[in-house]
Amino acid sequence: MTERCGQSMDRRVAALLAMTENGYRNGRSSRAPVSVSECTMPKTVAVVGSGPAGLIAAERLAGAGFAVTVHDRMPSVGRKFLLAGRGGLNLTHTEPYDDFVGRYAEAAPFLRPMLDAFRPEDLVDWVEDLGEETFEGTSGRVFPRSFKASPLLRKWLARLDGLGVRFALRRRWTGWTPEGALRFEGPEGEEIVTADAVLLALGGASWPRMGSDGAWTTILAEKGVPLAPLRASNMGFDVAWSSIMRERFAGEPIKRAFFSHAGRGLRGEAVVTAEGLEGGAIYALSASLRETIAAEGAAELRIDLRPDMAEERIAERLSAPRGKASQATFLHRAAGLSPVGIALMRESTGGPLPAEAKALARLVKSVPLRLTGARPIERAISTAGGVMFEAVDDGLMLKALPGVFVAGEMLDWEAPTGGYLLTACFATGVRAAEGITGF
Ligand SMILES: Cc1cc2nc3c(=O)[nH]c(=O)nc-3n(C[C@H](O)[C@H](O)[C@H](O)COP(=O)(O)OP(=O)(O)OC[C@H]3O[C@@H](n4cnc5c(N)ncnc54)[C@H](O)[C@@H]3O)c2cc1C
Structure with missing residues (x-):
């Protein structure tokens, strides 16, 4: 599960320092990503789901020295993120912060600490740091100047590649073996994957053609994870x-x-x-x-x-x-x-x-x-319901499944359109990465 400090320590520390100076420069996170003296951190992380929640977690983890593989059932990454780009990609909102947090309604108390650590302006800084200019529309909504997700995703993937993140696409996660390894259905049949920690960032159930179909609910329910039924949100x-x-x-x-x-x-x-x-x-x-x-x-x-x-x-x-x-x-x-x-x-x-x-x-x-x-969930912008807050600890680890973390839209929150969806996906992805780092 863990490794002792060896040669990889230098690499980790160097990456960690770079992270502190670069990645965390804009993070305003009071939580240190990892303690330098810590030698017991997980070595490999399997991120399942290549949406914004999974990718930002992969970035943070790879930046902190973990060997990260991102698995997705689709042949390419971030399909729903790209779809969001067709509407201009409303990244976040500039309204006063308390109003912003209030948009998450009953989920606001749960999400606030994560949003405090990754605020709307941090998301804007992160986008700009990737080399994509942003602008604020008249209503306070923030978009990339290109009004698209593809240039941003391209630069993001280049960054992830530079950090050594690997991708295993066309792999549908189907659950665990009796020994606790991950099972995937790949092009060549079943594949068994072991990792020191797992992040599930499988999205909701809207627009299933883009990849997130909510099939994970059956798998997690069988493991005793408390779930709220998935419902359409932001729909007609x-x-x-x-x-x-x-x-x-x-x-x-x-x-x-x-x-x-x-x-x-x-x-x-x-x-x-x-x-x-x-x-x-x-x-x-x-x-x-x-x-x-x-x-x-x-x-x-x-x-x-x-x-x-x-x-x-x-x-x-x-x-x-x-x-x-x-x-x-x-x-x-x-x-x-x-x-x-x-x-x-x-x-x-x-x-x-x-x-x-x-x-x-x-x-x-x-x-x-x-x-x-x-209108049916298949045509909704987003999904309400999912993994209930009582099912996770502060680092978004499932209490029923130690070592398994969750992030993004699969958690039980909903919010209106206006950039609130993406911001919370990023903030929970960052928190889950911190949770894994401290695991
Ligand atoms: C039309 C549309 C427009 C939108 N516009 C905006 C917007 O402008 N602003 C905004 O804030 N939000 C917008 N959203 C919402 C936003 O795109 C989502 O909230 C966000 O993508 C969710 O991120 P996520 O990482 O949680 O999940 P997703 O982006 O859904 O990613 C989950 C990934 O998990 C993979 N996956 C699922 N199950 C499995 C499995 N069993 N095995 C392997 N892989 C699996 C999927 O293939 C997918 O790639 C829009 C959504 C839609 C549909």
């Missing part, structure tokens, strides 16, 4: 649209509206889909919408189509004579409503719109839409 919802709505408005954005549910709301954007609604504002409310649908069979979303205009003012404008204009033209001229906004109002009443200006204005300010189901 079903609405029983009329055929007119589906045919004419699918793909139309609902812009600059205020979306609310169960006393929580936000200004943002959504998109009408053939099945219902999706988009940033919907994702932000997805956890409470999902829970309401699970408990009650449906959830009511309210949309204020003119959040900048008071109801009285809208009523006043709508009481002007309509003349020969069609209702849609009148609503557009008088209240600035878009065709999709008017269509949403019609869908909500299921019939004609109220004739009276005050009732019409009330509807503009609060269009009720009944959401009847959540």
Whole structure:
């Protein structure tokens, strides 16, 4: 399991010092990655999962002198990370730190120490240190200037290569042998791998075509690891649209509206889909919408189509004579409503719109839409549920499986889009690497 200090010690110390001066320069970590006098650290680490959580852990561990192999079932690394890059790769967010941590809701107390040690600005520094420029969008979201993940991943892999990290791709982890070795299904059949420590960074269950399919839940459940069921997070919802709505408005954005549910709301954007609604504002409310649908069979979303205009003012404008204009033209001229906004109002009443200006204005300010189901996890941006916090120690080692650590989206937290997902994947990956280092 461990080795005595030998020739590799010099290499480890040198790497450790380099790490302290370089890698940890931006880390703001109060936890030393490893004690120089320590001779009992694990020598080999098997990282399973080549997403951001697994790769940052591999970087930290290889930098500290461990022999790291990253295994993945896919033929290439970081597929979901690359997919995230198609949307611009929102790395993190610059809002005040306490607000940032608050986005993790019930998981915030658990994640805070890890985020304290790897803060949003540390992620930005790390990206820039790799030679990728970043910029802050108007909303405080931070992106690479390239708006892509591929240049970043390429540079990251070059760094990992320089650190001696090895990759074993097309290897699906299937569990353990009775002796405790890792079992993989590879191109040539079963492969058995032993390592001094294991990091599972297998992701959630969204977009399984990208690699993370949640099959690990069965394996860990059998080992007695407490798990919360995997659920879609940051996903769209079903609405029983009329055929007119589906045919004419699918793909139309609902812009600059205020979306609310169960006393929580936000200004943002959504998109009408053939099945219902999706988009940033919907994702932000997805956890409470999902829970309401699970408990009650449906959830009511309210949309204020003119959040900048008071109801009285809208009523006043709508009481002007309509003349020969069609209702849609009148609503557009008088209240600035878009065709999709008017269509949403019609869908909500299921019939004609109220004739009276005050009732019409009330509807503009609060269009009720009944959401009847959540879109499947396969199409969700992320996953809620997973390894429960009580299942791990401070270094993210599974209490039921000493020597096995977990990181990233497979842990039981969820967060809205806005860079919170990647930041927590990085922060937990860094923490797991520290846990392994101190193991
Ligand atoms: C469309 C889309 C856009 C997104 N955009 C953003 C964004 O802009 N900002 C943001 O913060 N987040 C975004 N995310 C979320 C972000 O990509 C994920 O939260 C993040 O990739 C999770 O990292 P991870 O390392 O935990 O897992 P993953 O990236 O899912 O990696 C897990 C790896 O484990 C491998 N694996 C799984 N099971 C096995 C097994 N049995 N054997 C071997 N290997 C296995 C998989 O192949 C995979 O490579 C987006 C997600 C999607 C789907």
